[in-house]
Amino acid sequence: MPEVDFIDTQVAREDTRSLVEKARDRLILGGCQVALFAAFLVGIALEDTILVTGFLLLLIAGAIGWGRMPKLNRWAGARLAKDKRFARLVLIALLAVFPFVFLDNPYLIHLGALAAIFAIMALGLNITLGFCGLLDVGFAVYFAAGAYMSSQLAVMFDVSFWIGLPLGGLTAAFFGFLVAWPALRVSDHYLALVTLGYGLIMNLLHRNFTFLTHGTDGVINIPPPSIFGWDFVTPIEIGDLELPFQMNFYFLALIIAVLTIFVSIRLRDSNLGRQWEAIREDEVAARCFGVNVRRLKIIAFSTGAFFGGIGGAVFAHMIGFVHPDNFVLLTSIMILAMVIIGGMGNIAGVVVGAVALTLIPERLREFEDLRMLLFGGALVLIMIYRPQGLFPNSRRRRELQAEKINTLIAQSGRDDAEAPGLPDEVKV
Amino acid sequence: MAADDTAAIILASESLTKNFGGVLAVNDLSLEVREGEITAIIGPNGSGKTTFFNLIMHLYDATSGQILFGGERRNLLDLPTHEINAQGLARTFQTLRLFPNLTVLENVLVAMSSRVNAGFFSALAKPKSLRRQDKGAEEAALETLSMFGARLISMCNEPASSLSYANRRRLEIARCVASRPKLILLDEPVAGMNPTETRGVIEDIQRIHEKGHTVLLIEHDMKLVEGVAHRVFAFDHGTKIAEGTFREVSTHPAVIEAYLGKRAVRH
Amino acid sequence: MFETWIQQLVNGLTIGGMYTLVAVGFTLFFGVLKLINFAHGEVFMLGGFTGLVVAWLAEDLGLQSGLLIIFLMFVISMGVCAVIGALMERFAYRPVRGMPVLIMLVTSLAVGIVVREAVKEFFPEGANPHAFYSPFKYDSFQLGSVVLDYTQIGLILSSIVLVYGVYLLVAKTWVGRAMRATSEDLDAARMMGIDVDIVIRNTFFLGSALGGVAGVMNGLLYLSIRFDMGWVMAIKGFTAAVVGGLGNIYGAMFGGYIVAAVEVLVVALIPEGSRYKDVFVFLLLIVVLVFRPSGLLRAPEKKMG
Numbered sequence A: 001m002p003e004v005d006f007i008d009t010q011v012a013r014e015d016t017r018s019l020v021e022k023a024r025d026r027l028i029l030g031g032c033q034v035a036l037f038a039a040f041l042v043g044i045a046l047e048d049t050i051l052v053t054g055f056l057l058l059l060i061a062g063a064i065g066w067g068r069m070p071k072l073n074r075w076a077g078a079r080l081a082k083d084k085r086f087a088r089l090v091l092i093a094l095l096a097v098f099p100f101v102f103l104d105n106p107y108l109i110h111l112g113a114l115a116a117i118f119a120i121m122a123l124g125l126n127i128t129l130g131f132c133g134l135l136d137v138g139f140a141v142y143f144a145a146g147a148y149m150s151s152q153l154a155v156m157f158d159v160s161f162w163i164g165l166p167l168g169g170l171t172a173a174f175f176g177f178l179v180a181w182p183a184l185r186v187s188d189h190y191l192a193l194v195t196l197g198y199g200l201i202m203n204l205l206h207r208n209f210t211f212l213t214h215g216t217d218g219v220i221n222i223p224p225p226s227i228f229g230w231d232f233v234t235p236i237e238i239g240d241l242e243l244p245f246q247m248n249f250y251f252l253a254l255i256i257a258v259l260t261i262f263v264s265i266r267l268r269d270s271n272l273g274r275q276w277e278a279i280r281e282d283e284v285a286a287r288c289f290g291v292n293v294r295r296l297k298i299i300a301f302s303t304g305a306f307f308g309g310i311g312g313a314v315f316a317h318m319i320g321f322v323h324p325d326n327f328v329l330l331t332s333i334m335i336l337a338m339v340i341i342g343g344m345g346n347i348a349g350v351v352v353g354a355v356a357l358t359l360i361p362e363r364l365r366e367f368e369d370l371r372m373l374l375f376g377g378a379l380v381l382i383m384i385y386r387p388q389g390l391f392p393n394s395r396r397r398r399e400l401q402a403e404k405i406n407t408l409i410a411q412s413g414r415d416d417a418e419a420p421g422l423p424d425e426v427k428v
Numbered sequence B: 001m002a003a004d005d006t007a008a009i010i011l012a013s014e015s016l017t018k019n020f021g022g023v024l025a026v027n028d029l030s031l032e033v034r035e036g037e038i039t040a041i042i043g044p045n046g047s048g049k050t051t052f053f054n055l056i057m058h059l060y061d062a063t064s065g066q067i068l069f070g071g072e073r074r075n076l077l078d079l080p081t082h083e084i085n086a087q088g089l090a091r092t093f094q095t096l097r098l099f100p101n102l103t104v105l106e107n108v109l110v111a112m113s114s115r116v117n118a119g120f121f122s123a124l125a126k127p128k129s130l131r132r133q134d135k136g137a138e139e140a141a142l143e144t145l146s147m148f149g150a151r152l153i154s155m156c157n158e159p160a161s162s163l164s165y166a167n168r169r170r171l172e173i174a175r176c177v178a179s180r181p182k183l184i185l186l187d188e189p190v191a192g193m194n195p196t197e198t199r200g201v202i203e204d205i206q207r208i209h210e211k212g213h214t215v216l217l218i219e220h221d222m223k224l225v226e227g228v229a230h231r232v233f234a235f236d237h238g239t240k241i242a243e244g245t246f247r248e249v250s251t252h253p254a255v256i257e258a259y260l261g262k263r264a265v266r267h
Numbered sequence C: 001m002f003e004t005w006i007q008q009l010v011n012g013l014t015i016g017g018m019y020t021l022v023a024v025g026f027t028l029f030f031g032v033l034k035l036i037n038f039a040h041g042e043v044f045m046l047g048g049f050t051g052l053v054v055a056w057l058a059e060d061l062g063l064q065s066g067l068l069i070i071f072l073m074f075v076i077s078m079g080v081c082a083v084i085g086a087l088m089e090r091f092a093y094r095p096v097r098g099m100p101v102l103i104m105l106v107t108s109l110a111v112g113i114v115v116r117e118a119v120k121e122f123f124p125e126g127a128n129p130h131a132f133y134s135p136f137k138y139d140s141f142q143l144g145s146v147v148l149d150y151t152q153i154g155l156i157l158s159s160i161v162l163v164y165g166v167y168l169l170v171a172k173t174w175v176g177r178a179m180r181a182t183s184e185d186l187d188a189a190r191m192m193g194i195d196v197d198i199v200i201r202n203t204f205f206l207g208s209a210l211g212g213v214a215g216v217m218n219g220l221l222y223l224s225i226r227f228d229m230g231w232v233m234a235i236k237g238f239t240a241a242v243v244g245g246l247g248n249i250y251g252a253m254f255g256g257y258i259v260a261a262v263e264v265l266v267v268a269l270i271p272e273g274s275r276y277k278d279v280f281v282f283l284l285l286i287v288v289l290v291f292r293p294s295g296l297l298r299a300p301e302k303k304m305g
């Protein structure tokens, strides 16, 4: 019996050790997250233009440095992967706490809401482009569809935002479905041109179908969302503390963004998601192995568009004003850039891309039009030096039953005795 | 190796023709592939072998003729490509067409597309039944990979692009096997390999055949199919010029002429 | 009635000539680089602004002859745009050559933004429209009952001459042959000993020069230029190129006239047509891409397997 005791204590000791280790790892991980988040917020909240610019330059330098250090990338990735759930919780907690720290800076909270809205849309495009590989250069179409649908329902028919929101999403999904049909017959450059043409046509219609969109007058006086008679522009008061109303929109957008991330993850990890990726990698081979390319592309376009529409609806009710100039080609390029700069197919990366591309230009307002020049120049440089984006989509390793694989290897019992293969490119 | 003319016909091409703007890639081709055999198609480059496979998978519309498959003799040219796999056909590609950024395992999982649930809403809800199905598919995929020794399975979590050339060819074959086809089509499965690798892959093919798969393979180097194929078709200019055992076909004057040119026959 | 139709025909031929000049650039670039150079519209815009600067300088120098000034505008903006185009190629497109379509596409969109914004910021009063110099703007002559505008006739003739010149260059000269070989198959051309880099540079010289001339023509015709006029022209230009078959140089030469015909017909036949003429051009683009992706001239099949 003493032996058994001994073993038990040993197990117990190992348990505590691993617990201690885990706690230490979490402390480090959480600490890093908090520090990075705080540094980012402090920087972005700086009042002085020169300081903000300096901070942004620092940020860009950091991003470049990050790209240059694959080892650090991998190390951080492994750390994160070890305790993903915890990291996610910390991040959500940080995002929830952030507006309370900036109660005296509603503009920053407003920017946070805007960033969340663009993250929703970029995640939508990420489904179409990142997962399924479909070049959509007309994403503003869906943004517009959601914004016009929900705002006009509210303005013309007094329909509640909570009904207008899903209807806006569905309208956008329908517009995605519409372009999927011609898009099924073309690929690459041609697909890009088709979606581009689609975006331009729709924007001309936004301007000219005045009975639907009020043309270049825009849709004005869009009511804010409301619940049980309380509407979103009324600040919430807790005791004598008045929370800025921008916070209501921030949390609305944040919750929807988190839901969008959840949906993205579910789709990515499903059979559907894998078949999307197969289409992206090699459509002909996918087809030969039973992938219904037509169906999957339609779903990819519609789902991506749906989130574009959801973002549009929230946008319309937050800003209160919708104008055709919101939905020009440049908007599509912006959303496209968010996805590419973040890292196509990488959900976290796309969110980072969306946040960066919303906040940075906003904080550079002082530079007026020069910032578009900077944006264009930066985009060229990124395409040249880091086309795969900040966080390239590395393969997610599956957590497989290691023993199972080992037994299978043992059973097969044959070893790789052959010479290493020929060079990669063998022309036949 | 003898051809067994009593075995059931699994695939029949009837007067099949494919015209690419004046180039008759396949020209009035009729042939029958029998169940349980390894059948080889040989023929010089450009003789229409790959085009025949592409027609079987309905990647092109045929100019005329039909391709009948299985007991029900369904015309494959009436089906869209993605339903042909479910009928029991899978192929490899002469110019490797893996999904390079998917892992080795995922490449195989994609090949099971006809059998898994890829529904949109079930992907979101992820019910228990789906989880069980996914787990089963994963196990089946690992099982398939293990048919190739440790070569593939030890790499199962790496992107397909990190495999050696020979192992990429193997993964293409594994993908076929995983989709549980009645007939496997292999387009030059040993092209570009050195003799050792070639021997290895040929053994793999024979093992797959022993497990009960019917195989139709293309090879332009005639000698390689000796001892492997039960039945050989020789192609030239898009049509069948000889058929029979390897010995019969390899000594057929039309075949020698196609491979060596006219003068070789005359002298 | 008859007079209006003649007038529409003249309009169609005038803008068709400009579209064709722009389309030839798109199709040349696509041929050698498999790139849709979205920044090409901005080169067209730069051509217009260069022409304007030439006119200002000519005025300072006291040049009197309208023809001479137009000639100088053409030549100098061709030169400037050729150099700008080649610089774009060298510093933006060469580094991304052979990368995935999306990367090349976004690069060219971004280059376009840079050029447009640079003109807006750094050209004097760049954000506002500028009146263009056009010496023969009110001169016309009568042919029977039809009144014809000298400028339009001049533009039609000069675009035909230029396009014919391009045709000769591409079809008959060594430079053109190298371009066609590179379009056909870049690797094969390289193996045949063609210096592909030089061919691509020449292609950008040529295509951008034509875009620049079109920019001057646009100014002479509409008498006003703006920093953001390139984009619309880009769309017309690549629609014309697509109609002729992207990469097909001879196709682009008639594609421009087809796009112009669609525009003129929409304006003439549909009430409020001028508001929707661009919609129809984009529809033409989509329809051709979907149903005749290799253009209206020919339809080869794709290779698989």
Ligand SMILES: Nc1ncnc2c1ncn2[C@@H]1O[C@H](COP(=O)(O)OP(=O)(O)O)[C@@H](O)[C@H]1O
Residues within 6 Å of the ligand: B020, B023, B024, B025, B043, B044, B045, B046, B047, B048, B049, B050, B051, B052, C301, C302, C303, C304
């Ligand atoms: N997609 C296509 N378009 C035009 N011609 C083709 C196409 N595919 C094959 N061909 C032509 O058909 C003929 C047969 O080609 P293929 O079937 O690839 O021959 P093999 O596989 O026997 O070497 C060749 O002349 C080839 O050029």
Ligand SMILES: [Mg+2]
Residues within 6 Å of the ligand: B049, B050, B051, B094
């Ligand atoms: Mg072949």
